[in-house]
Amino acid sequence: MMRSITSRDDRFRNVLRKALIAAIWLLLWYALYAVVGQEILFVSPVRMFTRLFELAGQGAFWVSTLASLFRIVLGFLLAVALGVAVAVLATVSAFVHDLFYPVIRVIRATPVASFIILALIWLSEGTVPVFTAFLMVFPIVWENVFKGIQNTSRKLLDMAKVFRFTRVQKLKRIYIPSVMPYFVAACNIGIGLAWKAGIAAEVLGIPKNSIGKELYSAKIYLETPDVFAWTAVVILLSFALEKGFLQLLRKAGQKYNAGD
């Protein structure tokens, strides 16, 4: 909607601007590569992209990528579900809140690496990324959704009481719209964190068919172009996840705003 206001000229200028910025950074990257001069230490953008395309042509690339994606998204979704559930329970019961509060503080203060190493002792390496992603996202979702419920306008709730709103009405018309911005923010931060922490867990746990394992073996065999290419995959998927997730939420939001 907003974009239609800007004229075609402006849009063209905008694209040009972005292309220029990209070109500057790519050139700098290339210059750095030329100065270092050793592919084992630093890879040129050209080399990275050609390697990426080579990898993308192989079936194993997609198996690893999708397997990693699956694990981390699974951990993320579990955390979202449980985070929302515990936030609701914590609203209803002060005891549940006080019970979980220290746990969440401890989780937040613990370095991811500690969790990964502990999880590797307890769990199979395939489950560790799921668990790690879960631990990263759970406190964020819990805290945000809880805050969202707390900040739901007392005045609107009183209004709902006067006009005898049903429970469903209160949930649909007051609580969900109030909490939505907090929830979206939590998911937006959470998905990126889950992805990065999940990949770190894979690098340490090296489960079969995973981006982490590919990164790890590339490092062992000093395949620096592969390290770059796989890192690019992580970055691209990170962007895609954040964007895709937001799109999904926007769609859901529209659907439910459209009415009953």
Add this chain to the structure above:
Amino acid sequence: MSILIDSITKSFGEETVFEDFSAQLPDRGCVCFFGPSGSGKTTLFNILAGIVAPDSGTVAFTAGTKVSFAFQEDRLLPWVSAAENVEQVLFCEGARSQALHWLGRVGMAEAADKLPGELSGGMRQRVALARALAYGGDVLLLDEPFRGIDARMKERVFDLLEGEKKDRLIVLVTHYPEEALRLADTIRVISGPPVRITDTINIPDHKRRDPVFTGSVLARLGASPSSVCEE
């Protein structure tokens, strides 16, 4: 008697808003609580609406009394349109057309599909009024309902409420004497907290436009120690 307030007490922390306060309200007509802001009128409304419970004492309603409320702030749902805001309080078939009917009565038909954020303060106030009227009920609580509404539109709303008070009780809170004079059958001048009724003025319809009478009422309202409002 439709509402009997029997020696209620209510404190918020250190502040006692009601101390052994009693009042009776009739079945229909318009009762105005006239007094400065901060004198406890909003708490009175919250108690009447069942939002806040008194610490002691009772508020007795005739069984099945339905209370509607137009709040001082509009309290509209910001995420749905004006019409949907009104629809929310209608639990019947044809809620949409009913909502549009009430929006029309307050001159807001054109804005039915606008979100509250797209409306001016006075317009939102009118939507809130339409919602309160659409909900119906035996008692209509109006807490400073005319703020931000321009003079012409105010006149229209007064006419509407004049019709409404014939078969229900309207309880109006305002600190504008002319609003009280226009609508109220009884003005209860209050001061506080703790809330006290310092004066009761009955306004017979045939004297409502009598300049001598209204002059004396204005003097009584102006002379009351609670009337520190400036306009």
